[in-house]
Amino acid sequence: xxxxxxxxxxxxxxxxxxxxxxxxxxxxxxxxxxxxxxxxxxxxxxxxxxxxxxxxxxxxxxxxxxxxxxxxxxxxxxxxxxxxxxxxxxxxxxxxxxxxxxxxxxxxxxxxxxxxxxxxxxxxxxxxxxxxxxxxxxxxxxxxxxxxxxxxxxxxxxxxxxxxxxxxxxxxxxxxxxxxxxxxxxxxxxxxxxxxxxxxxxxxxxxxxxxxxxxxxxxxxxxxxxxxxxxxxxxxxxxxxxxxxxxxxxxxxxxxxxxxxxxxxxxxxxxxxxxxxxxxxxxxxxxxxxxxxxxxxxxxxxxxxxxxxxxxxxx
Amino acid sequence: xxxxxxxxxxxxxxxxxxxxxxxxxxxxxxxxxxxxxxxxxxxxxxxxxxxxxxxxxxxxxxxxxxxxxxxxxxxxxxxxxxxxxxxxxxxxxxxxxxxxxxxxxxxxxxxxxxxxxxxxxxxxxxxxxxxxxxxxxxxxxxxxxxxxxxxxxxxxxxxxxxxxxxxxxxxxxxxxxxxxxxxxxxxxxxxxxxxxxxxxxxxxxxxxxxxxxxxxxxxxxxxxxxxxxxxxxxxxxxxxxxxxxxxxxxxxxxxxxxxxxxxxxxxxxxxxxxxxxxxxxxxxxxxxxxxxxxxxxxxxxxxxxxxxxxxxxxxxxxxxxxxxxxxxxxxxxxxxxxxxxxxxxxxxxxxxxxxxxxxxxxxxxxxxxxxxxxxxxxxxxxxxxxxxxxxxxxxxxxxxxxxxxxxxxxxxxxxxxxxxxxxxxxxxxxxxxxxxxxxxxxxxxxxxxxxxxxxxxxxxxxxxxxxxxxxxxxxxxxxxxxxxxxxxxxxxxxxxxxxxxxxxxxxxxxxxxxxxxxxxxxxxxxxxxxxxxxxxxxxxxxxxxxxxxxxxxxxxxxxxxxxxxxxxxxxxxxxxxxxxxxxxxxxxxxxxxxxxxxxxxxxxxxxxxxxxxxxxxxxxxxxxxxxxxxxxxxxxxxxxxxxxxxxxxxxxxxxxxxxxxxxxxxxxxxxxxxxxxxxxxxx
Numbered sequence: 001x002x003x004x005x006x007x008x009x010x011x012x013x014x015x016x017x018x019x020x021x022x023x024x025x026x027x028x029x030x031x032x033x034x035x036x037x038x039x040x041x042x043x044x045x046x047x048x049x050x051x052x053x054x055x056x057x058x059x060x061x062x063x064x065x066x067x068x069x070x071x072x073x074x075x076x077x078x079x080x081x082x083x084x085x086x087x088x089x090x091x092x093x094x095x096x097x098x099x100x101x102x103x104x105x106x107x108x109x110x111x112x113x114x115x116x117x118x119x120x121x122x123x124x125x126x127x128x129x130x131x132x133x134x135x136x137x138x139x140x141x142x143x144x145x146x147x148x149x150x151x152x153x154x155x156x157x158x159x160x161x162x163x164x165x166x167x168x169x170x171x172x173x174x175x176x177x178x179x180x181x182x183x184x185x186x187x188x189x190x191x192x193x194x195x196x197x198x199x200x201x202x203x204x205x206x207x208x209x210x211x212x213x214x215x216x217x218x219x220x221x222x223x224x225x226x227x228x229x230x231x232x233x234x235x236x237x238x239x240x241x242x243x244x245x246x247x248x249x250x251x252x253x254x255x256x257x258x259x260x261x262x263x264x265x266x267x268x269x270x271x272x273x274x275x276x277x278x279x280x281x282x283x284x285x286x287x288x289x290x291x292x293x294x295x296x297x298x299x300x301x302x303x304x305x306x307x308x309x310x311x312x313x314x315x
Numbered sequence: 316x317x318x319x320x321x322x323x324x325x326x327x328x329x330x331x332x333x334x335x336x337x338x339x340x341x342x343x344x345x346x347x348x349x350x351x352x353x354x355x356x357x358x359x360x361x362x363x364x365x366x367x368x369x370x371x372x373x374x375x376x377x378x379x380x381x382x383x384x385x386x387x388x389x390x391x392x393x394x395x396x397x398x399x400x401x402x403x404x405x406x407x408x409x410x411x412x413x414x415x416x417x418x419x420x421x422x423x424x425x426x427x428x429x430x431x432x433x434x435x436x437x438x439x440x441x442x443x444x445x446x447x448x449x450x451x452x453x454x455x456x457x458x459x460x461x462x463x464x465x466x467x468x469x470x471x472x473x474x475x476x477x478x479x480x481x482x483x484x485x486x487x488x489x490x491x492x493x494x495x496x497x498x499x500x501x502x503x504x505x506x507x508x509x510x511x512x513x514x515x516x517x518x519x520x521x522x523x524x525x526x527x528x529x530x531x532x533x534x535x536x537x538x539x540x541x542x543x544x545x546x547x548x549x550x551x552x553x554x555x556x557x558x559x560x561x562x563x564x565x566x567x568x569x570x571x572x573x574x575x576x577x578x579x580x581x582x583x584x585x586x587x588x589x590x591x592x593x594x595x596x597x598x599x600x601x602x603x604x605x606x607x608x609x610x611x612x613x614x615x616x617x618x619x620x621x622x623x624x625x626x627x628x629x630x631x632x633x634x635x636x637x638x639x640x641x642x643x644x645x646x647x648x649x650x651x652x653x654x655x656x657x658x659x660x661x662x663x664x665x666x667x668x669x670x671x672x673x674x675x676x677x678x679x680x681x682x683x684x685x686x687x688x689x690x691x692x693x694x695x696x697x698x699x700x701x702x703x704x705x706x707x708x709x710x711x712x713x714x715x716x717x718x719x720x721x722x723x724x725x726x727x728x729x730x731x732x733x734x735x736x737x738x739x740x741x742x743x744x745x746x747x748x749x750x751x752x753x754x755x756x757x758x759x760x761x762x763x764x765x766x767x768x769x770x771x772x773x774x775x776x777x778x779x780x781x782x783x784x785x786x787x788x789x790x791x792x793x794x795x796x797x798x799x800x801x802x803x804x805x806x807x808x809x810x811x812x813x814x815x816x817x818x819x820x821x822x823x824x825x826x827x828x829x830x831x832x833x834x835x836x837x838x839x840x841x842x843x844x845x846x847x848x849x850x851x852x853x854x855x856x857x858x859x860x861x862x863x864x865x866x867x868x869x870x871x872x873x874x875x876x877x878x879x880x881x882x883x884x885x886x887x888x889x890x891x892x893x894x895x896x897x898x899x900x901x902x903x904x905x906x907x908x909x910x911x912x913x914x915x916x917x918x919x920x921x922x923x924x925x926x927x928x929x930x931x932x933x934x935x936x937x938x939x940x941x942x943x944x945x946x947x948x949x950x951x952x953x954x955x956x957x958x959x960x961x962x963x964x965x966x967x968x969x970x971x972x973x974x975x976x977x978x979x980x981x982x983x984x985x986x987x988x989x990x991x992x993x994x995x996x997x998x
Binding site for chain 2: 053056057058059060061062063064065066067068069074075076078079080082083086096097098099100101103104107108110111113114117118121122123124125126127128129130132133134136137139140141142143144146147148151154155158159160161164219220223224227228292293296303307310311314315
């Protein structure tokens with residue numbers, strides 16, 4: 001028991017560190033792919049690191065209307081995301097299970113969102129209110145889908161631990177032919193786009209008040225706080241991508257503690273993540289943002305898929 | 316051994332407090348201190364008696380035995396408390412204790428406007444009747460206590476009797492609660508006619524269960540579900556709740572929402588598990604309860620989202636949380652019927668835990684709403700704002716309540732919802748019936764949706780009330796409330812966190828309480844006190860304490876690293892960017908605007924067609940004026956269920972009016988006809 005916990009702790013820390021290190025890289029890769037699709041050269045894939053470094057070396061302006069919520073939010077957001085990264089298996093099917101299962105993870109993400117949306121309201125700016133109001137609507141209607149996608153996998157593997165689901169799908173190769181995995185994956189991919197302010201839900205680069213959601217919320221942040229907010233949002237995207245690859249298709253994930261297995265684990269993880277980044281970039285370059293009130297339709301589609309996955313998983 | 320003395324002490328002090336409060340009415344200053352002091356003592360006795368019972372000293376007091384009439388006996392008027400009763404007694408007494416401390420300062424708000432002696436007397440009686448409802452073990456005594464509770468709370472609802480809304484709310488409340496009581500009385504009469512006694516103890520006998528035909532059992536269940544559901548405020552029987560709770564003074568709303576609407580939950584558990592007994596044919600009971608719970612959870616939180624009255628918003632959240640409690644209870648009944656005692660026990664533990672959590676956080680939130688009203692004299696959140704700076708303590712404690720109600724780990728609201736989620740998810744492993752598995756999946760989705768919407772709702776409530784700039788003169792002049800008010804809120808805020816962190820300890824107590832009810836205890840293995848591993852190994856686990864510790868380690872690390880990286884940088888305090896204009900309350904985001912996306916997405920629930928009226932002018936092409944009304948609130952239940960119902964009743968009564976001709980000879984003929992009919996059919 002204690003030994004297991006120790007191993008979980010060590011690998012949880014290593015995997016959390018891995019995720020935190022590669023989070024800006026993934027953003028860089030998505031941006032690079034985007035640029036290539038749009039026939040631009042684009043910035044280097046390590047540009048997000050420079051951005052973070054720049055933000056941390058800048059002074060910040062805090063609104064005089066802001067209360068303590070605005071000031072603590074960057075730290076709490078980052079904390080939530082660090083704990084979340086430790087709970088997700090990355091290259092080995094071990095993670096900090098003793099903290100909790102998927103429900104805890106989903107609610108940790110909710111905590112991040114809760115603080116961010118409150119901080120957006122804190123400065124009294126209408127932009128913040130607008131972004132926050134849209135964000136809570138989108139995430140509320142996506143919440144059942146999140147649960148259904150994960151529940152489909154719970155049904156298949158008979159466990160609610162993230163590492164257990166990874167290991168379960170990995171060990172039972174027959175499960176990979178299970179249709180509900182694929183359906184739930186598509187649905188969870190839509191969730192990933194919605195939760196991380198990507199197309200068609202939000203435009204991550206916009207600063208037009210009619211359309212922005214995520215950017216509107218962090219508009220008042222600057223300097224180090226903005227750096228932390230950006231970094232935690234990037235980490236969140238990485239978490240969702242890691243969930244996508246390691247919950248639904250944990251091919252190549254290490255099931256034993258050996259250098260070769262871990263090397264394969266890391267390589268396959270990066271490979272799959274880059275493939276997903278390509279898909280995201282493809283979507284972003286080939287379609288436009290939806291109208292806000294068209295989004296419930298997308299969420300219905302995602303929910304129907306997820307629910308179908310759950311029903312199929314009973315069979 | 317001593318538990319009954321402690322309980323008698325609680326009743327005595329509450330009664331004495333009520334009498335003294337009425338006597339001291341002329342001297343409000345002394346009245347408010349002495350009255351609530353008595354309530355505090357009474358609730359301490361209540362807590363002590365509950366703890367004594369939980370420690371193994373079951374309580375039973377026989378007041379007096381009544382003579383029997385023929386085959387039917389009225390039984391003995393007795394008060395008894397088992398483990399389950401002790402738990403509810405504990406929750407009630409704890410909340411009364413804290414709320415009484417709060418009330419000492421809070422009732423100053425009413426001093427000089429209304430009689431504080433009356434409120435004090437009713438407040439003490441309210442506690443007493445709730446304690447009696449939990450302990451009565453005879454149908455007739457129970458009905459007396461139940462009615463007493465309803466009537467006392469009715470008077471508290473209409474306490475501000477000069478306000479028209481209060482009276483309206485009071486009337487709706489008293490009518491609906493009596494319809495509920497009528498159902499309960501019918502059900503009890505049916506049960507007593509079978510068992511031959513009005514004693515609750517006669518219902519727990521195997522002979523009673525054997526004599527109960529399945530049809531009869533179902534009929535009794537439905538009647539009691541309607542009767543108790545009315546008081547619990549489940550959709551569609553909830554309409555009184557959002558009217559009555561906001562009208563009562565905040566300390567009373569805290570008790571009504573926090574504990575009064577839990578007494579029917581206690582009775583439902585008693586009735587389904589202990590009296591009627593759950594057999595294998597009663598799977599549909601669980602399904603009905605879960606469906607009711609799901610509908611309440613969703614509609615409650617949706618209605619709360621578009622509400623601008625702070626207390627009514629919280630009342631709608633009570634509907635939502637009662638829904639969640641019903642989902643847990645329904646799951647317990649369902650699993651018990653399927654013979655899966657272990658998850659039934661787990662679901663019941665989740666239910667009881669949510670009863671506790673909801674009492675703590677909803678009590679806290681209502682007290683917070685009371686404090687805001689005390690400081691600003693308004694409960695319309697559109698007029699508030701910026702209170703985080705003006706009332707820093709209240710804002711922090713309220714925030715604890717918010718984190719708890721929206722179920723953020725590691726607060727108690729999360730632990731209880733987590734337990735209910737687990738019991739629903741475990742159905743997939745332990746049952747092999749696809750229909751039930753699919754049904755459970757839908758309930759999981761609905762529970763998740765209500766969770767997401769609750770976050771949306773509380774971002775709007777907390778953000779608009781406490782953050783940004785004050786939106787009115789009321790809010791600008793707010794001051795921190797007196798010490799006892801924020802002090803008692805602090806107690807509840809801390810207990811919201813502590814009950815979450817130490818949930819393992821509480822669960823081990825709940826395990827003992829539910830074991831005799833479900834016949835099996837849910838094995839929660841793992842390292843005790845730290846991990847929670849319900850029923851099946853390797854399925855689920857959670858450790859609120861470790862999660863909290865990990866977060867508390869990482870938080871200062873994040874803070875330290877972000878201070879260190881990049882060195883010390885200048886922090887400037889400046890205006891919020893508002894496109895170059897100075898920011899003021901006119902260009903802030905409003906609560907209505909904030910909830911509008913949800914309002915629009917769930918248009919079918921709110922039935923809100925925006926009304927656009929074009930006012931004609933001379934030219935047919937140029938419209939000078941347009942009237943636009945966005946939020947004509949017509950909630951789905953009110954519009955599609957109650958409006959036709961009321962119209963129908965009015966129509967029938969108008970038809971009946973023709974019979975009432977006013978001439979005595981006609982009435983004599985009616986009496987004669989009825990007499991003849993009775994003689995023919997009921998010889």
